[in-house]
Amino acid sequence: MTAKVKKRDAKVTIHTVAKQANVSIATVSRVLSGSSTVRKDLADRVIAAAEELSYVPSASAQNLAIGKTLTLGVIVPDLSNPYFPRVIKGIEKKAKESDYTTIIADSEGDAAAELSMVNRLSSKVDGLILISPRMDKVDFKNLENSKVPIVVLNRIDSGVGITNVSVDNFSAMSELCGLLLTLGHKKVSFLNGPEGSWQREERKRAISNSEKYGLESVTIEAGGTIQSGYENFELAMESKPTAIICFNDLVAYGVITRAKELGIRIPQDLSVTGFDDIEFAQYSSPSLTTIQSPQGPLGIIGWETLFEKMQTGNSVTAPTIKATMIVRESTGPAKSQD
Amino acid sequence: MTAKVKKRDAKVTIHTVAKQANVSIATVSRVLSGSSTVRKDLADRVIAAAEELSYVPSASAQNLAIGKTLTLGVIVPDLSNPYFPRVIKGIEKKAKESDYTTIIADSEGDAAAELSMVNRLSSKVDGLILISPRMDKVDFKNLENSKVPIVVLNRIDSGVGITNVSVDNFSAMSELCGLLLTLGHKKVSFLNGPEGSWQREERKRAISNSEKYGLESVTIEAGGTIQSGYENFELAMESKPTAIICFNDLVAYGVITRAKELGIRIPQDLSVTGFDDIEFAQYSSPSLTTIQSPQGPLGIIGWETLFEKMQTGNSVTAPTIKATMIVRESTGPAKSQD
DNA sequence: CTGTTAGCGCCTTCAA
DNA sequence: TTGAAGGCGCTAACAG
Numbered sequence: 001m002t003a004k005v006k007k008r009d010a011k012v013t014i015h016t017v018a019k020q021a022n023v024s025i026a027t028v029s030r031v032l033s034g035s036s037t038v039r040k041d042l043a044d045r046v047i048a049a050a051e052e053l054s055y056v057p058s059a060s061a062q063n064l065a066i067g068k069t070l071t072l073g074v075i076v077p078d079l080s081n082p083y084f085p086r087v088i089k090g091i092e093k094k095a096k097e098s099d100y101t102t103i104i105a106d107s108e109g110d111a112a113a114e115l116s117m118v119n120r121l122s123s124k125v126d127g128l129i130l131i132s133p134r135m136d137k138v139d140f141k142n143l144e145n146s147k148v149p150i151v152v153l154n155r156i157d158s159g160v161g162i163t164n165v166s167v168d169n170f171s172a173m174s175e176l177c178g179l180l181l182t183l184g185h186k187k188v189s190f191l192n193g194p195e196g197s198w199q200r201e202e203r204k205r206a207i208s209n210s211e212k213y214g215l216e217s218v219t220i221e222a223g224g225t226i227q228s229g230y231e232n233f234e235l236a237m238e239s240k241p242t243a244i245i246c247f248n249d250l251v252a253y254g255v256i257t258r259a260k261e262l263g264i265r266i267p268q269d270l271s272v273t274g275f276d277d278i279e280f281a282q283y284s285s286p287s288l289t290t291i292q293s294p295q296g297p298l299g300i301i302g303w304e305t306l307f308e309k310m311q312t313g314n315s316v317t318a319p320t321i322k323a324t325m326i327v328r329e330s331t332g333p334a335k336s337q338d
Numbered sequence: 339m340t341a342k343v344k345k346r347d348a349k350v351t352i353h354t355v356a357k358q359a360n361v362s363i364a365t366v367s368r369v370l371s372g373s374s375t376v377r378k379d380l381a382d383r384v385i386a387a388a389e390e391l392s393y394v395p396s397a398s399a400q401n402l403a404i405g406k407t408l409t410l411g412v413i414v415p416d417l418s419n420p421y422f423p424r425v426i427k428g429i430e431k432k433a434k435e436s437d438y439t440t441i442i443a444d445s446e447g448d449a450a451a452e453l454s455m456v457n458r459l460s461s462k463v464d465g466l467i468l469i470s471p472r473m474d475k476v477d478f479k480n481l482e483n484s485k486v487p488i489v490v491l492n493r494i495d496s497g498v499g500i501t502n503v504s505v506d507n508f509s510a511m512s513e514l515c516g517l518l519l520t521l522g523h524k525k526v527s528f529l530n531g532p533e534g535s536w537q538r539e540e541r542k543r544a545i546s547n548s549e550k551y552g553l554e555s556v557t558i559e560a561g562g563t564i565q566s567g568y569e570n571f572e573l574a575m576e577s578k579p580t581a582i583i584c585f586n587d588l589v590a591y592g593v594i595t596r597a598k599e600l601g602i603r604i605p606q607d608l609s610v611t612g613f614d615d616i617e618f619a620q621y622s623s624p625s626l627t628t629i630q631s632p633q634g635p636l637g638i639i640g641w642e643t644l645f646e647k648m649q650t651g652n653s654v655t656a657p658t659i660k661a662t663m664i665v666r667e668s669t670g671p672a673k674s675q676d
Numbered sequence: 677c678t679g680t681t682a683g684c685g686c687c688t689t690c691a692a
Numbered sequence: 693t694t695g696a697a698g699g700c701g702c703t704a705a706c707a708g
Contacts, residue, residue, distance in 0.1 A: 013701055024679045029703060039677065056485055059461040060401035061701030064684045069398060071441070071462070079427055080617070085417040089444055101462060103409070104442045106427055123397040124409070124439060147394055226621050257621045279418070280618065283564050283595045351685055362695045367687060377693065399685030402700045 012053045021049035032057065071101050072306065073121035073128045077109040077194070081224060081250060082278040083295060087131060087153065090299020098307060100126075109194055111135040122148045127306045129153060134196030149315075151306040153298060155198040163315040165302045169199050169275075172291040172323035173206035176245065176273055177215050179289070179327065184334035185243040185271060186214055189236040191222040191229060191255065193247030200247065203275065207245060222251055229254025233262075242271065242334040249274035249281045249290055256284065256330065267332030277326060286329035293323045350391045359387035370395065409439045410644065411459035411466045415447040415532070419562060419588060420616040421633060425469060425491065428637020436645060438464075447532055449473040460486045465644045467491060472534030487651075489644040491636060493536040501653040503640045507537050510629040510661035511544035514583065514611055515553050517627070517663065522672035523581045523609060524552055527574040529560040529567060529593065531585030538585065541613065545583060560589055567592025571600075580609065580672040587612035587619045590626055594668065605670030615664060624667035631661045 018025040023042055030036045031046040038046075049055075063069045072095055076084045092102050103121060107114040111134045121128060127149040133140065141160045143150055152164040180188060190207050193200040207217050218239045222228040229251035236244050236255070246252035252274035256266055264270055266286055274281055274290035281288040301318050309315050356363040361380055368374045369384040376384070387393075401407045410433055414422045430440050441459060445452040449472045459466060465487040471478065479498045481488055490502040518526060528545050531538040545555050556577040560566040567589035574582050574593070584590035590612035597604055604610055604624055612619055612628035619626040639656050647653050 011701095015701080025702080026679060026681095026704085027677090030678085033703080035703085037677075042678080054483065054485065056457075056461045058402070058701050060398050060407060061684090062461075062703075063398035064396070064402050064686090065701080065703040067684070079423040080420065082418065082420060085423060088442075089417055092442075092444055101441055101443070101458065103439055104426075104430075105439070106430055119394075120439065123394045123400075145392065147392065226617055230621060253618070254621060257623055260623045279564055280591070283568060283592060285595055285598050285623075349685095352687095353685085363686080364688080364695060364697095365693090368694090371687080373687085375693075380694085396685050399700090400687075402702090403685080403687040405700070 012055050014055075014057065016053060017046065017049045017055050020053060021045040069124060069126050070099055071103055071125045072303075073103045073105065073117075073125040074131065075105045075107055075114060075117050075121070075128070075133065076131045077107055077114075077134055077197075078224070079104070079106045081248075082280070083248070083276050083293075084131060086278075086295030087299040087302070090296035091129060091303045092299075093296075094300050094303045095307075100307075107134070109134055109196075111139070111196060115139055118143065118146070118150075122146060127151070127310045129302050129306055130155075131302075132197055132199065134194070136196070149306060149309040149313075151302055151309065153302050157198075163305060163309060163317055165298065165305050165318045165321070166198075167293050167298060167321045167323050169202035169293075169323065170206045170209075172293070172325065173203045173245075173275070174210060175325045176275075176289075176291060177207060177210035177213070179325065179331065180243050180245070180271065180273070180334075181210070181213055181215055183243075183271065183331060185241075186334070187216045187239065187241045188218075188243045188245055189239055189241040190217050190219045190245045191232055191236055191247055191251050192219050193222070193224045193251070195221075197224075203247065217245075222247060224248055224250060226250045226254040226257075230258045233258035243273070243331070244270065245273050247275060249276045249278045249288060252288055252290070252330070253280060253284060256286070256288075266330055269335055271331040271334070273331060281326075282328065284330075289328045289331040290326055291323045292326050294321055297321060350393050352393075352395065354391055355384065355387045355393050358391060359383040407462060407464050408437055409441060409463045410641075411441045411443065411455075411463040412469065413443045413445055413452060413455050413459070413466070413471070414469045415445055415452075415472055415535075416562070417442070417444045419586075420618070421586070421614050421631075422469060424616075424633030425637040425640070428634035429467060429641045430637075431634075432638050432641045433645075438645075445472070447472055447534075449477070449534060453477055456481065456484070456488075460484060465489070465648045467640050467644055468493075469640075470535055470537065472532070474534070487644060487647040487653075489640055489647065491640050495536075501643060501647060501655055503636065503643055503656045504536075504658055505631050505636060505661050506658045507540035507631075507661065508544045508547075510631070510663060511541045511583075511613070512548060513663045514613075514627075514629060515545060515548035515551070517665065517669065518581050518583075518609065518611070518672075519548070519551055519553055521581075521609065521669060523579075524672070525554045525577065525579045526556075526581045526583055527577055527579040528555050528557045528583045529570055529574055529585055529589050530557050531560070531589070532562045533559075535562075541583075541585065555583075560585060562586055562588060564588045564592040564595075568596045571596035581611070581669070582608065583611050585613060587614045587616045587626060587628055590628070590668070591618060591622060594622065594624070594626075604668055607673055609669040609672070611669060619664075620666065622668075627666045627669040628664055629661045630664050632659055635659060 222232040277292040560570040615630040
């Protein structure tokens with residue numbers, strides 16, 4: 001009621017509250033953490049005092065005492081690509097349930113930055129999730145010696161024993177190639193993604209593998225952004241493909257935009273495919289044939305795997321996540337050779 | 339050299355390092371933090387020992403000792419809207435320069451969640467940035483009593499003294515209305531954004547204010563997503579407007595998609611405008627007339643303002659940020675009444 | 677059920 | 693320069 005408004009409210013600690021409530025600091029701790037039962041009236045006094053003083057326990061002190069930070073770190077290559085925020089949302093949603101808070105660091109696709117972020121974060125978190133890390137294999141393997149538990153999303157290197165959760169890019173891309181073959185496409189261009197990305201290798205591998213079924217392909221180094229699709233479109237058309245397979249939806253979006261500008265009709269003149277199934281994919285015109293790569297679930301499973309590892313030390317590698325092909329309007333029968 | 343690989347490497351603390359280097363923990367601390375000069379050979383021993391033990395100082399302990407967390411918190415309404423990641427990138431980029439790390443929390447636009455996140459985070463951070471908070475005015479005003487410095491981005495409530503950095507939505511939207519008037523549009527529909535958003539009110543205010551210049555408008559409650567634009571398109575068309583002003587680019591994107599499906603040509607039959615200028619705006623077809631609302635700079639200035647506040651306690655409210663109209667293809671002369 | 681006390685790991689005076 | 697020692701604020705035995 002008569003909440004005295006202190007002018008100079010220096011830091012109020014557990015002692016301040018204890019004094020005000022006329023109990024010991026242990027009792028305050030117990031009440032506030034609910035770790036142990038406390039007589040009703042004492043508890044009430046503590047709560048009232050804490051309220052009145054608007055006491056906020058110091059996380060640092062708590063962390064130091066319990067030996068955990070209740071924080072996890074996530075490192076992504078690019079927060080601007082809508083794919084990643086979706087994964088992060090999945091992570092945060094689940095992590096919050098265990099009172100975990102999330103530090104997010106954007107490496108801007110820079111391998112060196114990635115590494116330094118791992119180091120900077122390791123002291124502030126109980127665990128780390130790296131999404132599609134771009135660092136080279138040596139550094140990647142070194143992560144095995146990390147003090148904090150690490151889980152990697154969407155990267156698998158042979159001989160590297162880091163726990164990972166990944167989407168089956170190869171099968172999905174193979175399926176996409178199958179679709180194109182069925183539609184009569186024999187000659188395609190592949191706009192490949194950012195260097196260092198595992199997914200890039202997997203997708204490419206699937207395309208190369210489809211050669212044996214009659215899919216002739218030319219690979220062009222592009223990147224993972226709308227702009228890279230837009231700018232590399234004409235290069236991709238040089239080999240006169242009947243379809244362009246894009247590294248992801250953003251690239252496909254750039255391709256479609258440029259194609260329209262040049263008066264090339266999709267899918268009548270050219271088929272285009274994406275990957276990821278970000279929200280734009282279904283709303284673009286034409287809507288995009290792509291691979292639905294589960295983003296929320298990837299984040300959720302990633303967190304669960306990490307959490308398990310933090311608790312038990314066991315690293316049960318989760319089964320690979322399946323990605324589903326979604327056929328929309330951007331693909332059609334191959335244009336007959338004229 | 340002979341880095342003994344310890345099997346059971348329990349936690350290595352500053353003591354472990356001190357022992358191994360045969361110095362006091364104070365010396366270790368001094369060397370590693372570079373706070374004071376230490377004799378070369380001692381320093382070398384410390385560094386070697388730390389290296390060998392792959393010692394990582396506990397952030398919690400450091401925080402507790404120095405009374406800071408070197409962490410800031412950011413609360414956003416929706417990480418999926420590309421606008422926010424861009425702002426965050428601006429924040430992180432600058433914050434990193436001062437060795438600050440960023441915790442990001444997604445409130446999913448939920449006012450209650452926002453509030454609880456403020457509380458959860460306040461103990462773990464030195465400062466907080468709220469982006470476009472949706473909480474009601476009472477809760478918002480209460481933030482004034484927060485223990486940690488807070489800076490709000492894109493929200494101004496009269497009578498609430500929270501430091502804020504905002505983009506001048508009103509002027510920008512007014513300019514957009516001016517453009518439409520110039521193009522002969524007299525009757526427009528406005529697809530308004532999510533409830534609780536300050537920007538929504540500002541944009542609406544600008545549109546209403548343009549009434550005096552002859553702009554007749556109908557407001558429809560939509561939201562801030564592609565889907566909300568897509569779904570509300572037909573409702574927006576009921577009043578037979580010659581232009582639709584959309585709350586943001588995402589909504590505009592949904593509108594354009596739906597319009598195309600219905601065979602309505604843009605801009606010949608209908609003009610459409612967005613807000614924000616996310617990357618898609620320039621690549622969509624037609625490309626989008628919109629307001630370039632500086633995202634990176636907003637984040638940067640937001641951080642600088644917060645940092646200043648954390649250091650000095652002063653809250654110098656930064657000048658409002660100007661947003662620029664960008665005219666592209668989605669707007670054209672009003673279709674003559676038939 | 678409650679209070680006392682010993683750390684958690686590090687920084688930082690204060691003497692030496 | 694270096695080392696010893698006292699906190700930082702909180703949790704978790706351990707007594708009572």
